[in-house]
Amino acid sequence: MIIHQNALPKQLERVVLLGGxxxxxxAIRRQIEAQGASVIAPASAExxxxxSAAADKLARLLQPSxxxxxxxxxxxxxxxxxxxxxxxxxxxQSVCAALEKSACAHFVYFSSDAVYxxxxxxxxxxxxxxxxxxxxxxxxxxxxxxxxxxKVPLLVLRPTIVYGLDDTHNSYGPNRFRRAAQKDGKxxxxxxxxxxxxxxxxxxxxALTVRCLLHRCIGTLNVATGVSKSxxxxxxxxxxxxxxxxxxxxxxxxxPITHRHYDVTGLIKAFPDFRFVALEDGVARVHRDAAxxx
Amino acid sequence: xxxxxxxxxxSASERGFRVVCFDAxxxxxxxxxxxxxxxxxxxxxxLVAKNKARLEFTSDPAALQACDLVYVSPDVPTDDHGSSDxxxxxxxxxxxxxxxxxxxxxxxxxxVPPGFTRGKQRDDRILYYQVxxxxxxxxxxxxxxPERYIVGCADPAQPLxxxxxxxxxxxxxxxxxxxxxxAELAKISINMxxxxxxxxxxTLAELCxxxxxxxxxxxxxxxxxxxxxxxxxxxxxxxxxxxNLERDLATVCDYADRYGTDAGVVRAWVANSRYRRDWAxxxxxxxxxxxxxxxxxxxxxxxxxxxxxxxxxxPSIALLEHLQPFRVRVFDPVVPASAAPHLRCHGxxxxxxxxxxxxxxxxxxxxxxxxxxxxxxxxxxxxxKLVLDPYAVLxxxxxxxxxxxxxxxxxxx
Numbered sequence: 001m002i003i004h005q006n007a008l009p010k011q012l013e014r015v016v017l018l019g020g021x022x023x024x025x026x027a028i029r030r031q032i033e034a035q036g037a038s039v040i041a042p043a044s045a046e047x048x049x050x051x052s053a054a055a056d057k058l059a060r061l062l063q064p065s066x067x068x069x070x071x072x073x074x075x076x077x078x079x080x081x082x083x084x085x086x087x088x089x090x091x092x093q094s095v096c097a098a099l100e101k102s103a104c105a106h107f108v109y110f111s112s113d114a115v116y117x118x119x120x121x122x123x124x125x126x127x128x129x130x131x132x133x134x135x136x137x138x139x140x141x142x143x144x145x146x147x148x149x150x151k152v153p154l155l156v157l158r159p160t161i162v163y164g165l166d167d168t169h170n171s172y173g174p175n176r177f178r179r180a181a182q183k184d185g186k187x188x189x190x191x192x193x194x195x196x197x198x199x200x201x202x203x204x205x206x207a208l209t210v211r212c213l214l215h216r217c218i219g220t221l222n223v224a225t226g227v228s229k230s231x232x233x234x235x236x237x238x239x240x241x242x243x244x245x246x247x248x249x250x251x252x253x254x255x256p257i258t259h260r261h262y263d264v265t266g267l268i269k270a271f272p273d274f275r276f277v278a279l280e281d282g283v284a285r286v287h288r289d290a291a292x293x294x
Numbered sequence: 295x296x297x298x299x300x301x302x303x304x305s306a307s308e309r310g311f312r313v314v315c316f317d318a319x320x321x322x323x324x325x326x327x328x329x330x331x332x333x334x335x336x337x338x339x340x341l342v343a344k345n346k347a348r349l350e351f352t353s354d355p356a357a358l359q360a361c362d363l364v365y366v367s368p369d370v371p372t373d374d375h376g377s378s379d380x381x382x383x384x385x386x387x388x389x390x391x392x393x394x395x396x397x398x399x400x401x402x403x404x405x406v407p408p409g410f411t412r413g414k415q416r417d418d419r420i421l422y423y424q425v426x427x428x429x430x431x432x433x434x435x436x437x438x439x440p441e442r443y444i445v446g447c448a449d450p451a452q453p454l455x456x457x458x459x460x461x462x463x464x465x466x467x468x469x470x471x472x473x474x475x476x477a478e479l480a481k482i483s484i485n486m487x488x489x490x491x492x493x494x495x496x497t498l499a500e501l502c503x504x505x506x507x508x509x510x511x512x513x514x515x516x517x518x519x520x521x522x523x524x525x526x527x528x529x530x531x532x533x534x535x536x537x538n539l540e541r542d543l544a545t546v547c548d549y550a551d552r553y554g555t556d557a558g559v560v561r562a563w564v565a566n567s568r569y570r571r572d573w574a575x576x577x578x579x580x581x582x583x584x585x586x587x588x589x590x591x592x593x594x595x596x597x598x599x600x601x602x603x604x605x606x607x608x609p610s611i612a613l614l615e616h617l618q619p620f621r622v623r624v625f626d627p628v629v630p631a632s633a634a635p636h637l638r639c640h641g642x643x644x645x646x647x648x649x650x651x652x653x654x655x656x657x658x659x660x661x662x663x664x665x666x667x668x669x670x671x672x673x674x675x676x677x678x679k680l681v682l683d684p685y686a687v688l689x690x691x692x693x694x695x696x697x698x699x700x701x702x703x704x705x706x707x
Contacts, residue, residue: 269616272616272620
């Protein structure tokens, strides 16, 4: 559940995007700039949040009217070990220290649905966080660190599986399926792909983030569509984008089937006029854009 | 003179007893004395007119000196968490202790937490607690023909005082004396059983909506099972409303926390109730709000249930709070449109006027008059086809024949 501190959307002055050069960050940047607001998105080479001097450097950069969006994180493909966890926490420590010195108007922390236990099939913002691994623990710990900043209005966003053209990760789902179909002409599922998940297009993530910034929302929001589809359905949708026949291959199941559904009532209440990109349309858009780029 | 107090008084007069209807506020008494009632209940107006010779409305506490039996029935308000504010009943009880005769039997009828009545017991007073099970819209019927009386006593082994025993016996139903705490918890226990039944209905009705079963086909089978019973609460709804059930849920959780007992299932009922309350919003969002530009929504019913003016915890009001970006047209036979928490709300004069040009119709209160609406007329007035009818007020098949896209609880659309 989130609260709009601005009942009506209010023009943004400047947004500082930490991790703004990544897949989601870049999409957010495009949409903020389309609103006419300025964006600062320092590259990690300019501002290494894990470095000891990062807090002071960031504090000097910040202005009181800034909104800060923190997306920077070492994702699981960069490491799932304790060392990665500690680096991620060090990055957040820098951000919190900077915000202690130079409070901003709004702080948006991009967490993850990894804070929820994978055994939970239905999730709302009221579902207690119970991360099953170090990555989820990292995000939840960062959330708590952010909440310790008493002077800064905080919004925590917990996105589900995000897909889009520029995704550099290759996690199981639409992005990997498209690459596999393109490269090998086949999509290989875990088991029969029975597991259901909620997939959101990156443009929707960006649009919701911008809405939250304009309303200066506080609280916690799951960023999900409320519609879960099985990986098999997703694979079929991806396969249909290709002129050549793409084979969807089932394999012997190694792990139990788990499902994940989001009750997005909180999101609907916050933005009842928001329209999500349907999975079929989103996958088609990605495929079209990828073809255009090629 | 609360809803409970007024209904109890008028029903007692119908049973042939002379009744002093006392309220310290002359502004409440004046309209009552003239026959203008602040609440709407079937039979109530007629019975007031019929028994006016036996009803005395007064704000003079001295009038209580004439009474052998004094029922104390102020509302016990609750906050958003369902916690009771006992300030009003404490004040009224003190006033009655001062004004009533020493030999008068004083009966607490308000909903109070376990331990309350014993805490009020004093040597110079005869004090009882009596469970009330008022149902808005059926209050008079239930006061005239109670299923049983549950009476909380300081010592249940002692016979009830004569005036009290005579009054209860006049209703011809079982009388169950028990200790104060048991009676107070009995009231809560009744409500817990009702909530449990409704929660079962809601949980399985939602499943029906997804797997193609029809909950309305299952209910008769359940009611023929003697362990469940023909009067069981198995109609799915939009969560618990009205305030009293929420109060009891909160009370049980509070006591469980205090004593370390397990109330996990009660908290699950609360969560399920909150979830089901938003059924209409989620369905509207899925079918209309996320699909078309600038939709117009017609809402029939503002009251939290039929035959009442109360909007406390009304699902309709909750829905309207979240439809702010959209134009809405509302109609309720009793509650004025001004009660709707919405800036772009048109108050219609009739059901069909509310439907004019709307993309969707949502029937949020099961007023019986709504059942008389012809789906063909609705279809002619609507711009769209969507009808959300959680309580199945309209006939599903007739709506489909009229070309409407009909959605109700417990049935796949």
